[in-house]
Amino acid sequence: MPAIPIEKIVRSRRKTIALEVTFKATLVVRAPHRVPQAYIDAMIQQKSAWITKKMAEMRARPQAHARRYEEGEVFWFLGRPYPLHFTDEPGDTIVRTDRLEVSRALIPDVRIALQRWYVEEAKKEITARCLYFSMMTGYSPTSIRITHAQGRWGSCTYRGGLNFSWRLVQAPLSIVDYVIVHELVHLRQHDHSKKFWAKVEALMPDYQQRREWLRENERLLKI
Numbered sequence: 001m002p003a004i005p006i007e008k009i010v011r012s013r014r015k016t017i018a019l020e021v022t023f024k025a026t027l028v029v030r031a032p033h034r035v036p037q038a039y040i041d042a043m044i045q046q047k048s049a050w051i052t053k054k055m056a057e058m059r060a061r062p063q064a065h066a067r068r069y070e071e072g073e074v075f076w077f078l079g080r081p082y083p084l085h086f087t088d089e090p091g092d093t094i095v096r097t098d099r100l101e102v103s104r105a106l107i108p109d110v111r112i113a114l115q116r117w118y119v120e121e122a123k124k125e126i127t128a129r130c131l132y133f134s135m136m137t138g139y140s141p142t143s144i145r146i147t148h149a150q151g152r153w154g155s156c157t158y159r160g161g162l163n164f165s166w167r168l169v170q171a172p173l174s175i176v177d178y179v180i181v182h183e184l185v186h187l188r189q190h191d192h193s194k195k196f197w198a199k200v201e202a203l204m205p206d207y208q209q210r211r212e213w214l215r216e217n218e219r220l221l222k223i
């Protein structure tokens with residue numbers, strides 16, 4: 001079997017090796033500083049069936065810019081893929097099972113209907129996580145709003161309110177959490193100074209990995 005190419009190896013103070021197949025169907029390895037390359041190669045060899053399967057899944061996913069809103073097309077919610085499925089049920093609600101079930105009646109407006117669904121889900125999920133982290137940290141936003149922002153995942157207003165793009169709810173919960181913690185810390189520290197990152201790290205020691213995931217995948221979450 002040909003060796004699986006590694007896009008990059010990210011070394012850090014972590015204690016274990018993690019293999020991650022990105023949305024671009026490439027392999028990223030996260031490893032402790034001292035683990036030898038041969039050990040990593042052996043692990044990839046051992047997990048090759050899983051990696052190949054994941055890569056095929058990721059490749060099957062249409063690119064973000066080529067959305068067609070067709071039967072079977074994959075949409076992401078909290079880091080998991082949901083194929084779009086049109087049903088003959090009447091009504092304008094979208095139901096998430098292991099698929100996203102959408103009434104055929106919505107087809108003319110399916111893009112808008114899906115966006116509305118994402119906004120509603122984002123309100124529930126992001127608000128709940130934000131309140132949780134607010135309680136944990138003692139940093140309290142004056143408001144939490146879900147926006148249609150394309151270029152940024154979250155922002156902090158001068159009045160102390162937090163905004164999050166509904167697009168964020170496509171990402172895994174660990175990434176949602178990172179953006180929330182990042183914005184909560186901005187309530188006290190408005191810049192991206194060393195002091196800011198130190199506060200983020202104190203709350204979320206592995207924030208760098210999450211930040212990097214977002215950088216690697218954000219282009220694909222911009223539907």
Ligand SMILES: [Zn+2]
Binds near residue numbers: 182186192
């Ligand atoms: Zn920031």
